[in-house]
Amino acid sequence: MSDLDAFIAGLPKAELHLHLEGSFEPEQMFAIARRNKAVIPFKSVEEVRAAYRFSNLQDFLDIYYQSANVLLTEQDFYDLTFAYLTRVAADRVRHVEVFFDPQTHTARGVSFAVVADGILKALADGEREFGITSKLILCFLRHLSEADALATFKRAEPWLNRIAGVGLDSSEVGHPPSKFTRVYDAARAAGLKLVAHAGEEGPAPYVWEALDLLKIDRIDHGNRSLDDDKLVARLARERITLTVCPLSNLKLCVVKDLKDHPLRRMLQLGLRATVNSDDPAYFGGYVNDNFRAVTKALGLTKAELVTLAKNSFLGSFLDDDDKARHLTAIDFYAAGN
Numbered sequence: 446m447s448d449l450d451a452f453i454a455g456l457p458k459a460e461l462h463l464h465l466e467g468s469f470e471p472e473q474m475f476a477i478a479r480r481n482k483a484v485i486p487f488k489s490v491e492e493v494r495a496a497y498r499f500s501n502l503q504d505f506l507d508i509y510y511q512s513a514n515v516l517l518t519e520q521d522f523y524d525l526t527f528a529y530l531t532r533v534a535a536d537r538v539r540h541v542e543v544f545f546d547p548q549t550h551t552a553r554g555v556s557f558a559v560v561a562d563g564i565l566k567a568l569a570d571g572e573r574e575f576g577i578t579s580k581l582i583l584c585f586l587r588h589l590s591e592a593d594a595l596a597t598f599k600r601a602e603p604w605l606n607r608i609a610g611v612g613l614d615s616s617e618v619g620h621p622p623s624k625f626t627r628v629y630d631a632a633r634a635a636g637l638k639l640v641a642h643a644g645e646e647g648p649a650p651y652v653w654e655a656l657d658l659l660k661i662d663r664i665d666h667g668n669r670s671l672d673d674d675k676l677v678a679r680l681a682r683e684r685i686t687l688t689v690c691p692l693s694n695l696k697l698c699v700v701k702d703l704k705d706h707p708l709r710r711m712l713q714l715g716l717r718a719t720v721n722s723d724d725p726a727y728f729g730g731y732v733n734d735n736f737r738a739v740t741k742a743l744g745l746t747k748a749e750l751v752t753l754a755k756n757s758f759l760g761s762f763l764d765d766d767d768k769a770r771h772l773t774a775i776d777f778y779a780a781g782n
């Protein structure tokens with residue numbers, strides 16, 4: 446292991462952009478399919494992995510939604526979530542803010558309760574077992590209507606004391622943030638935090654809309670913001686966190702090569718960028734794999750790695766005392782390494 450890889454391995458960090466359904470590893474997919482007597486269109490784990498070659502976001506989403514069909518019971522959602530936490534405990538992840546897509550499941554007859562309760566129980570057990578704290582973020586599927594998002598939000602009402610925020614994911618182009626102003630107004634009125642995927646494949650005006658119409662607290666991806674100097678200035682001035690996902694960007698052809706990845710430029714422009722895995726089972730790695738790959742490609746320094754780790758806590762929805770405690774732990778670690 447190189448010096449920097451070892452430094453990354455032990456660096457305390459938070460993960461702020463992770464779709465639980467995207468942490469569904471092929472091995473677990475086969476195990477759960479067998480348990481549920483569900484049929485999957487693959488013969489082996491190798492065949493599944495071979496199918497994970499995408500030329501854009503939609504290519505990936507088609508296979509991602511199909512795989513999620515295997516998840517039926519509360520135990521399935523528990524196992525999915527607990528497996529993710531077990532895996533990232535080894536990456537020295539201390540806090541996670543994870544997405545789930547209830548509409549993917551309720552649309553095929555799995556109740557909101559099954560999904561949310563399974564996830565929440567695993568998050569509680571993960572904190573007990575690994576000391577990893579968590580926040581849960583309910584994502585609306587943007588290819589569906591706002592009426593469907595509003596109905597989903599209504600269904601979520603009994604869980605809102607255990608849901609930290611709402612997000613927006615799925616097919617971006619053609620489904621701008623402006624489509625979801627009313628459901629974001631409702632979530633804001635309920636006191637929830639607000640995030641949205643914007644500027645992954647969609648243009649910079651989608652990021653403006655997420656800021657001005659949805660009034661989001663954080664941007665997921667945000668790569669295309671760099672096309673617009675005024676937008677960059679605003680993001681820097683308002684210290685808006687970007688949850689950047691290098692290996693996802695590579696696998697979905699948002700960047701051609703990791704050497705072209707804008708992460709370092711974002712830091713140099715004063716943006717609060719973070720490193721995350723997005724859908725690790727599909728994109729070739731968990732959060733430390735993302736740190737290692739982008740560090741190698743861009744030649745990131747220890748100081749930049751420390752900034753990225755600090756940004757992950759600064760950009761989190763933890764309270765100020767918890768943030769301060771994690772920042773101190775990073776300084777302590779960096780001083781000894």
Ligand code: HPA
Binds near residue numbers: 502615616724
């Ligand atoms: N973008 C949009 N929707 C998603 C993603 C993503 O990266 N991952 C899972 N759903």
Ligand code: ZN
Binds near residue numbers: 642723
């Ligand atoms: Zn995402």
